[in-house]
Amino acid sequence: xxxxxxxxxxxxxxxxxxxxxxxxxxxxxxxxxxxxxxxxxxxxxxxxxxxxxxxxxxxxxxxxxxxxxxxxxxxxxxxxxxxxxxxxxxxxxxxxxxxxxxxxxxxxxxxxxxxxxxxxxxxxxxxxxxxxxxxxxxxxxxxxxx
Amino acid sequence: xxxxxxxxxxxxxxxxxxxxxxxxxxxxxxxxxxxxxxxxxxxxxxxxxxxxxxxxxxxxxxxxxxxxxxxxxxxxxxxxxxxxxxxxxxxxxxxxxxxxxxxxxxxxxxxxxxxxxxxxxxxxxxxxxxxxxxxxxxxxxxxxxxxxxxxxxxxxxxxxxxxxxxxxxxxxxxxxxxxxxxxxxxxxxxxxxxxxxxxxxxxxxxxxxxxxxxxxxxxxxxxxxxxxxxxxxxxxxxxxxxxxxxxxxxxxxxxxxxxxxxxxxxxxxxxxxxx
Numbered sequence: 001x002x003x004x005x006x007x008x009x010x011x012x013x014x015x016x017x018x019x020x021x022x023x024x025x026x027x028x029x030x031x032x033x034x035x036x037x038x039x040x041x042x043x044x045x046x047x048x049x050x051x052x053x054x055x056x057x058x059x060x061x062x063x064x065x066x067x068x069x070x071x072x073x074x075x076x077x078x079x080x081x082x083x084x085x086x087x088x089x090x091x092x093x094x095x096x097x098x099x100x101x102x103x104x105x106x107x108x109x110x111x112x113x114x115x116x117x118x119x120x121x122x123x124x125x126x127x128x129x130x131x132x133x134x135x136x137x138x139x140x141x142x143x144x145x146x
Numbered sequence: 147x148x149x150x151x152x153x154x155x156x157x158x159x160x161x162x163x164x165x166x167x168x169x170x171x172x173x174x175x176x177x178x179x180x181x182x183x184x185x186x187x188x189x190x191x192x193x194x195x196x197x198x199x200x201x202x203x204x205x206x207x208x209x210x211x212x213x214x215x216x217x218x219x220x221x222x223x224x225x226x227x228x229x230x231x232x233x234x235x236x237x238x239x240x241x242x243x244x245x246x247x248x249x250x251x252x253x254x255x256x257x258x259x260x261x262x263x264x265x266x267x268x269x270x271x272x273x274x275x276x277x278x279x280x281x282x283x284x285x286x287x288x289x290x291x292x293x294x295x296x297x298x299x300x301x302x303x304x305x306x307x308x309x310x311x312x313x314x315x316x317x318x319x320x321x322x323x324x325x326x327x328x329x330x331x332x333x334x335x336x337x338x339x340x341x342x343x344x345x346x347x348x349x350x351x352x353x354x355x356x357x358x359x360x361x362x363x364x365x366x367x368x369x370x371x372x373x374x375x376x377x378x379x380x381x382x383x384x385x386x387x388x389x390x391x392x393x394x395x396x397x398x399x400x401x402x403x404x405x406x407x408x409x410x411x412x413x414x415x416x417x418x419x420x421x
Contacts, residue, residue, distance in 0.1 A: 001343055001385070001386070001387075002162065002164035002387065003164075003387065004387045006160075006162055006163065006164040007164045007166075007387065007388065009160045009163070010160055010163040010164050010165055010175065012158065012160075012177075013158050013160045013163065013175040013176075013177035013182065014175075014177070014182065014210075014211065016158055016177045016178065016179060017177040017178065017179070017180070017181050017182035017211070017213075017214075018211070019180075019181075019213065023179065026179065094264065096267060096271070097271070098274070099271070099274070099275035099278060101275055101278040101279045101282065102274060102275065102277075102278040104278070104282065105278045105281060105282050108282075108285075109285070129389055132386070132387050132388060132389055133388075133389045133390055136166060136387075136388035136389065136390055136391060136394075137390065139166045139388075140166035140167065140394060143165060143166055143167065143209065143210075143211075144274060146211060
């Protein structure tokens with residue numbers, strides 16, 4: 001069975017090869033992805049889990065922003081939810097865009113869940129499964145655009 | 147074999163990559179800032195059954211960035227089935243040998259054409275629109291359904307196994323997994339076990355769709371339609387480190403999950419999509 005390290009290594013290889021992300025951002029995103037594994041040894045578990053969510057979110061946030069910026073379609077967006085809108089609405093034929101249905105899926109499964117934990121005092125993922133479900137969807141979204 | 151490869155400096159090598167949208171895929175990734183190589187190595191079971199190799203390659207063509215070059219690494223000590231040599235040219239960007247890995251940078255530099263990349267991106271956009279529709283439907287269903295152990299296989303009129311045209315052996319073939327055709331729709335049945343990965347257990351259901359609904363032509367994974375199918379399971383399929391993956395990949399191939407022994411309920415999951 002693949003390990004979390006296998007997944008993170010795959011994400012790093014994909015980001016590293018992307019023609020749509022600048023070198024500085026690539027370096028930062030790769031560092032964030034590595035942190036998702038590094039924090040595994042932290043205890044207690046709620047702190048470990050919130051840090052995993054934080055590092056995966058920062059990797060996703062910078063990936064989306066760099067992609068949009070690279071193609072000149074960042075506009076005034078400055079949050080993952082707004083980046084999803086830009087990815088759906090842009091009309092550049094040569095640039096990957098996502099369907100309205102995909103946007104809804106990622107809004108529900110990533111943005112809403114992540115906002116709950118990162119913007120609410122004393123809110124933590126209830127267990128490892130919730131963290132892996134959230135980070136798995138974040139990784140799925142990254143692979144759609146790089 | 148992979149540990150003996152001479153990887154140039156500055157190249158990131160990933161053994162056994164794990165992509166969120168693949169049930170199986172390349173054996174190695176080689177990445178630099180200019181591009182990505184996905185290396186496939188013929189496995190023992192694929193020497194006997196080459197369609198296994200082509201189905202994991204097709205999955206990779208669907209899931210990996212359109213610019214990814216798919217390469218078959220030939221081991222001179224192993225024989226290669228003639229079907230792999232004949233059909234492989236239409237699937238892989240190139241066949242390479244172990245010594246070619248030293249030239250990774252020039253292999254990456256020699257890119258796919260812009261037209262081909264655009265064509266793959268266009269196909270991927272259509273596929274992932276369907277994937278997201280099916281995954282949202284599956285998530286809604288899972289969240290309001292209590293999955294239970296029940297006799298999910300006791301539907302007596304599901305007798306006729308689904309068939310597909312095996313492009314490797316050029317003949318119509320009955321699927322081995324419990325996938326049945328009834329009134330022009332597909333019904334899968336799978337009792338998931340605790341000691342085997344759900345992703346592995348569902349692999350024949352994914353491969354059926356790759357084999358029956360996709361045609362790879364010159365490295366582009368074309369499809370006419372990803373039909374809506376029902377997969378009756380005794381439990382919600384899951385994977386420890388990416389719990390949604392078995393369902394995410396099932397959604398990619400048009401499988402709507404259900405947990406029922408009532409055919410009306412089962413059929414109801416996809417009746418609105420009936421042709």
